[in-house]
Amino acid sequence: EVAGAPGAPLDVQSLDANKDYVIVTWKQPAVDGGSPILGYFVDRCEVGTTHWSQCNDTPVKFARFPVTGLVEGRSYVFRVRAVNKAGMSHPSRVSEPVAAMDPADRTRKGPSAPWTGQIIVTEEEPVEGVVPGRPRDLSVIEATKNYVVLSWKPPGDKGHEGVMYYVEKCVSGTDSWQRVNTEIPVKSPRFALFDLAEGKSYRFRVRCCNSAGVGEPSEPTEATTVGDKLDIPSAPGR
Amino acid sequence: EPHLNVSKAKKFTVTEGKHAKFRCYVTGKPKPEIVWKKDGENIVPGRRFLIFEDREGYYTLKVMYCKQQDTGLYICAASNALGNTLSAVQLSVKGPPVRFK
Numbered sequence: 480e481v482a483g484a485p486g487a488p489l490d491v492q493s494l495d496a497n498k499d500y501v502i503v504t505w506k507q508p509a510v511d512g513g514s515p516i517l518g519y520f521v522d523r524c525e526v527g528t529t530h531w532s533q534c535n536d537t538p539v540k541f542a543r544f545p546v547t548g549l550v551e552g553r554s555y556v557f558r559v560r561a562v563n564k565a566g567m568s569h570p571s572r573v574s575e576p577v578a579a580m581d582p583a584d585r586t587r588k589g590p591s592a593p594w595t596g597q598i599i600v601t602e603e604e605p606v607e608g609v610v611p612g613r614p615r616d617l618s619v620i621e622a623t624k625n626y627v628v629l630s631w632k633p634p635g636d637k638g639h640e641g642v643m644y645y646v647e648k649c650v651s652g653t654d655s656w657q658r659v660n661t662e663i664p665v666k667s668p669r670f671a672l673f674d675l676a677e678g679k680s681y682r683f684r685v686r687c688c689n690s691a692g693v694g695e696p697s698e699p700t701e702a703t704t705v706g707d708k709l710d711i712p713s714a715p716g717r
Numbered sequence: 718e719p720h721l722n723v724s725k726a727k728k729f730t731v732t733e734g735k736h737a738k739f740r741c742y743v744t745g746k747p748k749p750e751i752v753w754k755k756d757g758e759n760i761v762p763g764r765r766f767l768i769f770e771d772r773e774g775y776y777t778l779k780v781m782y783c784k785q786q787d788t789g790l791y792i793c794a795a796s797n798a799l800g801n802t803l804s805a806v807q808l809s810v811k812g813p814p815v816r817f818k
Contacts (some may be wrong), residue, residue, distance in 0.1 A: 526773055527740070527771070527773035527775055552742060552744060553742060554773075589746070590746045590747060590797075590798065590799055591744070591745050591746045591799065592745060592797070592799040592800035593743060593744070593745035593749035593796060593797050593799075593800060593801060593802050594743065594744045594745060594795075594802060595741055595742070595743050595793055595794075595795050595802050595803060596741055597727065597741075597804055597806075598727070598739050598740065598741045598791065598793055598805070598806040599739070599740050599741075600729035600731070600738065600739050600740075600806055600808060601737075601738045601740075602731040602732060602735045602736070602737060602738075603735060603736040603738055604735060604736075605735060605736055605781070605782060
């Protein structure tokens, strides 16, 4: 943040998109920082990348700039920065994406032969997988003598990959936890257990896993007795 | 097969042990069928070769933990009822930096 620099330009839009250029317009910032705005810089970024490049070498005076040198068929977003003698503003909010193509191609409905853009290769750092955290808010949502249904929420710090779950049960009063679905982790945050011994009381807990490993278990549930009577916990607030 | 000028294929280099991500934007109606090839052979998806369409609609090939033998000409070939086309890039995998003790 440079003291005395202008505010960020507003309302960046792209007009009259074409296969070789797009006209970008904007509104001047609400504050000029105390000295007149000398001009603007327009930046563009191809959708799907994070690389911003500056389109004009010298600041443009008017709040309108034709951006050229676009690759046909690719989509772009734009942002604008204002400059005065104190320095550069923060970039504006990013425009809506626009594809560099002729209006006729944009609206053409009929079939078209395939077109492939240039392949872009990027190197990525192999990231060590992160073991997911604990599932949250585990509760018994249904309990009968035949089955018990558990429900929970995924961990807040879920990694990029799909998280799956292992359910564990423990006879109340003991500390011996036993995994219920030993073979296949479940994908949805919900699980029904059958084959519980009638009259016995159980606690349950759930662990997350992904390709990096199995995480810490959730807080265990209260003890739930398997019996004739429906043992549904009362709704919250009652 | 469309004509392919190999010498004009863009060259990219990645470091051994890193992932290489190839992204290709494809248009066409009906939606073209996409095949990734390396040195003329179809790439079979597997543990080290992921093939998917990413969130922005780019057809993507990811080669995990690149080895020297992944060096070669990679092609994204698209075809539908109206025709076929392709884009190619040349990948080289360079050895990791030598560490002196």
